[in-house]
Amino acid sequence: MLNSSQMTPEEQLATLALPCPLHRRLRQLSLIQADRCLGLSGRSHFTNASGVMTGTVGLDRSVADGYNAARACALTQLAVLKRDLGSLEAVVEIVSVNGYVNAVAGFEDSPAVINGASDLLVSVFGEAGKHVRAAVGVSALPRNAIVEIQMTVRVGQP
Amino acid sequence: MLNSSQMTPEEQLATLALPCPLHRRLRQLSLIQADRCLGLSGRSHFTNASGVMTGTVGLDRSVADGYNAARACALTQLAVLKRDLGSLEAVVEIVSVNGYVNAVAGFEDSPAVINGASDLLVSVFGEAGKHVRAAVGVSALPRNAIVEIQMTVRVGQP
Amino acid sequence: MLNSSQMTPEEQLATLALPCPLHRRLRQLSLIQADRCLGLSGRSHFTNASGVMTGTVGLDRSVADGYNAARACALTQLAVLKRDLGSLEAVVEIVSVNGYVNAVAGFEDSPAVINGASDLLVSVFGEAGKHVRAAVGVSALPRNAIVEIQMTVRVGQP
Numbered sequence: 001m002l003n004s005s006q007m008t009p010e011e012q013l014a015t016l017a018l019p020c021p022l023h024r025r026l027r028q029l030s031l032i033q034a035d036r037c038l039g040l041s042g043r044s045h046f047t048n049a050s051g052v053m054t055g056t057v058g059l060d061r062s063v064a065d066g067y068n069a070a071r072a073c074a075l076t077q078l079a080v081l082k083r084d085l086g087s088l089e090a091v092v093e094i095v096s097v098n099g100y101v102n103a104v105a106g107f108e109d110s111p112a113v114i115n116g117a118s119d120l121l122v123s124v125f126g127e128a129g130k131h132v133r134a135a136v137g138v139s140a141l142p143r144n145a146i147v148e149i150q151m152t153v154r155v156g157q158p
Numbered sequence: 159m160l161n162s163s164q165m166t167p168e169e170q171l172a173t174l175a176l177p178c179p180l181h182r183r184l185r186q187l188s189l190i191q192a193d194r195c196l197g198l199s200g201r202s203h204f205t206n207a208s209g210v211m212t213g214t215v216g217l218d219r220s221v222a223d224g225y226n227a228a229r230a231c232a233l234t235q236l237a238v239l240k241r242d243l244g245s246l247e248a249v250v251e252i253v254s255v256n257g258y259v260n261a262v263a264g265f266e267d268s269p270a271v272i273n274g275a276s277d278l279l280v281s282v283f284g285e286a287g288k289h290v291r292a293a294v295g296v297s298a299l300p301r302n303a304i305v306e307i308q309m310t311v312r313v314g315q316p
Numbered sequence: 317m318l319n320s321s322q323m324t325p326e327e328q329l330a331t332l333a334l335p336c337p338l339h340r341r342l343r344q345l346s347l348i349q350a351d352r353c354l355g356l357s358g359r360s361h362f363t364n365a366s367g368v369m370t371g372t373v374g375l376d377r378s379v380a381d382g383y384n385a386a387r388a389c390a391l392t393q394l395a396v397l398k399r400d401l402g403s404l405e406a407v408v409e410i411v412s413v414n415g416y417v418n419a420v421a422g423f424e425d426s427p428a429v430i431n432g433a434s435d436l437l438v439s440v441f442g443e444a445g446k447h448v449r450a451a452v453g454v455s456a457l458p459r460n461a462i463v464e465i466q467m468t469v470r471v472g473q474p
Binding site: 108 | 344355454455456458459460464
């Protein structure tokens, strides 16, 4: 489960600026466990400085903007896991990522955008951060976010 | 698992007008069980009086129309569960809801639409009705429905 | 698990032209196992002759084009399963299909497109090929593909 730098996921995470405070929702859960899998609600990225980054890739945002937003989405999901599980130690592997990109019709490069999330997960978890994935372009995301990420992770026995 | 009114989900459901008859599909299942989880096919809402409510939020439909449609989608999924399981007693909790909103490009309020489904589920199941969720805007839904809801629920051992 | 022709899924598959070679991705997995379920990454169709079929249903592609593309997507996913599992013998049933159709805004017939995938799965696996499903229209898919299919399958114990 170690990545190439031989740091644990917790140690990797400590080198990153986690978003804070996290937005809590009234009507839904941040995560739920079913058997050994934890499902996480879809989340947009969140940066301490500016909140949600808004816009549409291909209109007023570039692929690089989208990549950074997707990276921040994944980091936000890890912050949720750390808050609710106490640490990342229980995470055995990342199972799946569904990435939605707010993009103009016909945009072809949503994988290049969602790579921002995938690269972050692999940098934290190493091989255990690799996952199955779908990346699609949609016409509208909550709060006009550029990217939203839904994730499933596998956790170990308590 | 009881909601605030201390009625069981079955008793709550009995106070609601369930859609009838439900549409059966030739090529797909309404639900499938894998371990303790039941996955349900995506469903649009269905009202006894008028069938599927059609339209696009932000164009010819309001957020309130979408909210009502999402509520009706969730009610339709509960009707499917009741038909196929006999009752809701086996349902331990609602795990996840993926909500798709037929909306104009740039529509920012899909969560306010999908709240119609989430509120219905919490009103029937109480805390056990809370779930992880993603709400995205898409450009096209089957039969021009305003909303489509996909759900996963956890069931108890037989 | 046998279909009407009483051939095994492997025998059925042998009658079909599987795509080859399959595209490998650096950052993501083709499939992952969690308990008895295998999740597969979203895939566009792939034909030996022409690679990915591109276009938008309702603009420059017909529903029939989309149907053929969805069928080819499902065939590609089966080729992934065969490559990574060795054969289809371990597949107990198809659990779910999420189909995304690259379509003009307001396109109403995404189920008719995704039927291409569902029909292929039932032709190979018989009743065990039936699944829960969602079919939505989106504004943008990777590499401008007409269709992308995400699947979950249940596998037997090793």
